Amino acid sequence: MSEPVEWGGATLRSIRDLTPDIRLFEIEPEGEFVHPTPGSHINVAVLIDGRADVRSYSIVGPCTDGFYQIAVKLLGDTRGGSAYMWSLAPGAKLTVSTPGNHFELSRGRPEYLLLAGGIGITPIYTMALALAQAGANVRLLYACRRRQDFAFLDDLQERLGPRLQVFVDEEGQRADLDAEIARLAPGGELYVCGPIGMLEAAKRAWHASGRPVDQLRFETFGNSGRYPSEAFRVKIPRLHMEIEVPQNKTLLDALEEAGVGMISDCRRGECGLCALPILETDGIVDHRDVFFSDEEKAANVKLCTCVSRVAGGSITIDTADRAA
Amino acid sequence: MDAKPFPLNAWYAAAWSHEIKHELAARTICDHDVVLYRRTDGQVTALEDACWHRLLPLSMGHLKGDEVVCGYHGLVFNAAGRCTYMPAQKTINPSACVRAYPVVERHRLVWLWPGDPALADPAKIPDFHWNDGTDWVGEGGTFYDLGCDYRLVIDNLMDLTHETYVHAGSIGDEAITSAPFDVTHTERTATVTRWMIDIEPPPFWAKQLNRPGEHVDRWQIIYFQAPSTVVGDVGVAVTGTGAPQGDRSQGVNGAFLAAITPATEKTCHYFWNFVRTFRTDDEQLSRDIQKAHVNEGKGVYDQDHVVLEAQQKAIDRNPRMPFYNLNIDAGALWARKLIDAMLAEEHPKPHVPSQAAE
Numbered sequence: 001m002s003e004p005v006e007w008g009g010a011t012l013r014s015i016r017d018l019t020p021d022i023r024l025f026e027i028e029p030e031g032e033f034v035h036p037t038p039g040s041h042i043n044v045a046v047l048i049d050g051r052a053d054v055r056s057y058s059i060v061g062p063c064t065d066g067f068y069q070i071a072v073k074l075l076g077d078t079r080g081g082s083a084y085m086w087s088l089a090p091g092a093k094l095t096v097s098t099p100g101n102h103f104e105l106s107r108g109r110p111e112y113l114l115l116a117g118g119i120g121i122t123p124i125y126t127m128a129l130a131l132a133q134a135g136a137n138v139r140l141l142y143a144c145r146r147r148q149d150f151a152f153l154d155d156l157q158e159r160l161g162p163r164l165q166v167f168v169d170e171e172g173q174r175a176d177l178d179a180e181i182a183r184l185a186p187g188g189e190l191y192v193c194g195p196i197g198m199l200e201a202a203k204r205a206w207h208a209s210g211r212p213v214d215q216l217r218f219e220t221f222g223n224s225g226r227y228p229s230e231a232f233r234v235k236i237p238r239l240h241m242e243i244e245v246p247q248n249k250t251l252l253d254a255l256e257e258a259g260v261g262m263i264s265d266c267r268r269g270e271c272g273l274c275a276l277p278i279l280e281t282d283g284i285v286d287h288r289d290v291f292f293s294d295e296e297k298a299a300n301v302k303l304c305t306c307v308s309r310v311a312g313g314s315i316t317i318d319t320a321d322r323a324a
Numbered sequence: 325m326d327a328k329p330f331p332l333n334a335w336y337a338a339a340w341s342h343e344i345k346h347e348l349a350a351r352t353i354c355d356h357d358v359v360l361y362r363r364t365d366g367q368v369t370a371l372e373d374a375c376w377h378r379l380l381p382l383s384m385g386h387l388k389g390d391e392v393v394c395g396y397h398g399l400v401f402n403a404a405g406r407c408t409y410m411p412a413q414k415t416i417n418p419s420a421c422v423r424a425y426p427v428v429e430r431h432r433l434v435w436l437w438p439g440d441p442a443l444a445d446p447a448k449i450p451d452f453h454w455n456d457g458t459d460w461v462g463e464g465g466t467f468y469d470l471g472c473d474y475r476l477v478i479d480n481l482m483d484l485t486h487e488t489y490v491h492a493g494s495i496g497d498e499a500i501t502s503a504p505f506d507v508t509h510t511e512r513t514a515t516v517t518r519w520m521i522d523i524e525p526p527p528f529w530a531k532q533l534n535r536p537g538e539h540v541d542r543w544q545i546i547y548f549q550a551p552s553t554v555v556g557d558v559g560v561a562v563t564g565t566g567a568p569q570g571d572r573s574q575g576v577n578g579a580f581l582a583a584i585t586p587a588t589e590k591t592c593h594y595f596w597n598f599v600r601t602f603r604t605d606d607e608q609l610s611r612d613i614q615k616a617h618v619n620e621g622k623g624v625y626d627q628d629h630v631v632l633e634a635q636q637k638a639i640d641r642n643p644r645m646p647f648y649n650l651n652i653d654a655g656a657l658w659a660r661k662l663i664d665a666m667l668a669e670e671h672p673k674p675h676v677p678s679q680a681a682e
Contacts, residue, residue, distance in 0.1 A: 035440075037442075102418070102419040103418075103419075106404060106424075107426075107441050107442060107444075212408075213408065214402055214404065214406035214407070217418070218418050219418070266417075272413060290415060292414070293414035
């Protein structure tokens with residue numbers, strides 16, 4: 001399902017805190033409820049500093065009662081969609097889309113390995129429930145920084161039993177991805193949702209195993225990098241410009257607001273259309289996209305402006321403002 | 325959003341098995357454009373017939389092994405619908421895929437499930453065993469893109485009084501219009517049973533029975549399985565030999581088979597066959613019967629074809645819906661009621677607050 005989504009009014013029915021910084025939202029659409037498939041998201045119109053914007057949130061659980069459920073982690077260092085969501089009280093009016101799906105779960109595979117990190121559990125939780133209910137051969141590896149960060153843990157333990165393994169980062173626990181992939185049945189698939197570091201580790205382990213590339217499935221989180229988001233300065237000598245990218249804004253948005261002509265499409269680091277050349281940097285380019293390969297990222301020739309940032313310094317980039 | 329008139333969570337015939345080879349074949353099934361092909365392991369794959377990138381029909385591309393290469397920019401999709409190659413980049417966009425539809429081959433047909441794949445249980449494929457080519461034999465065909473709502477074909481088959489007027493001279497007979505009939509149903513099936521006792525056999529059946537001068541008991545037992553297959557158990561036996569009580573040994577028995585697949589709201593694919601249990605190794609008879617059904621406009625199904633398309637045109641020009649119904653439409657109305665129940669299951673009414681009348 002990557003059907004076009006339709007927007008409509010909705011009401012926030014209830015909220016419930018799952019962890020100290022993850023909150024569950026139950027949303028009742030005014031129009032037709034479209035039953036979401038595992039891996040689906042809805043788009044929510046949000047207000048950030050009084051400015052309208054859109055955020056995508058994974059659907060949580062099977063939603064059999066006609067309400068959409070999403071879970072939102074309150075993030076201090078990102079673009080402000082979560083702060084808006086956390087400001088809402090039950091009864092609040094929302095504008096939401098019908099579900100879309102960029103992370104579809106295929107049926108009938110001999111085995112499924114699910115890997116979730118932090119808030120990345122949201123689509124993975126829904127998949128785990130669907131697979132367990134269908135009697136599929138499924139295992140879940142679930143990692144969080146701290147013990148109190150695990151959402152849905154009781155439910156997952158009940159449904160999956162020993163097929164659930166949890167890993168607490170600050171206690172030094174790490175999943176052995178090479179070993180887990182090695183014991184995955186031939187034709188089995190790996191589904192990953194989590195921070196970019198986890199995703200890249202999974203991609204490397206998958207590649208090293210020699211398995212078919214299409215059997216590694218993942219969804220990107222444009223807002224998670226190897227470094228915390230911070231404000232950084234951008235110089236564009238071709239345009240005689242120097243702009244500041246605030247901590248809660250993407251480089252792409254900052255460029256567009258400054259009047260730089262840009263093309264873009266996915267805005268989540270997948271398509272590569274918004275990539276620009278890096279001329280130099282005195283910081284570290286935090287590549288948060290999945291468009292460039294590891295080698296291309298290491299070479300630092302270009303960055304995807306929709307998601308990637310700079311940590312600990314400034315960057316000088318070029319644009320396409322020239323005849324040829 | 326207006327719901328379409330066909331349920332999506334159902335198996336629909338998409339092709340005859342023999343039509344699907346190791347090459348790309350396009351079909352429209354329930355408003356979904358799909359491309360079908362047979363893989364090297366003999367299994368059939370059905371993918372969304374539109375490239376993820378620029379929507380060019382993948383059926384305009386070509387197969388490379390068991391993968392489809394788009395004919396525009398060379399994106400490659402495997403049998404699961406996942407992109408395995410993108411030009412001019414080192415990675416593959418993780419969202420890049422086309423939909424893969426559940427397909428199962430059974431009863432010499434390829435059945436496709438256009439709805440939620442999680443619900444695609446092969447046990448729900450209609451019972452169409454008459455088409456297996458074993459006990460019953462016959463060679464049918466398909467009217468692809470017949471210009472009418474698929475339900476008009478069901479109406480046509482569920483009420484055979486039309487034979488008297490559309491198919492006079494072959495299977496039509498005044499007796500059909502005067503014989504009583506019985507309609508029964510379950511949650512997913514409807515059956516129209518009509519016996520015409522002690523009548524002159526109509527020309528087609530007189531020839532098959534080959535008992536000149538004898539009167540016959542004629543039966544038409546039409547079995548509908550929702551949403552859109554119809555099997556008509558039909559035949560004649562010499563009057564007084566016990567056919568209505570279950571002994572058909574002094575008769576000839578055939579079955580008309582119809583798997584009707586909505587293509588769009590106003591077109592459908594009509595997979596048909598006429599099979600029989602008599603003279604089963606007479607291949608010339610199979611060809612003759614096929615010709616009696618479809619023969620450059622002169623066969624009985626050609627006659628239906630003309631009526632059905634003309635009816636659809638008239639419906640489009642006369643927005644008087646629903647139609648008026650007669651007693652003879654009981655079978656068709658049960659069939660439509662079962663279809664409507666499937667549609668209601670798929671499209672639950674939004675919970676609108678009730679407005680109390682005061």
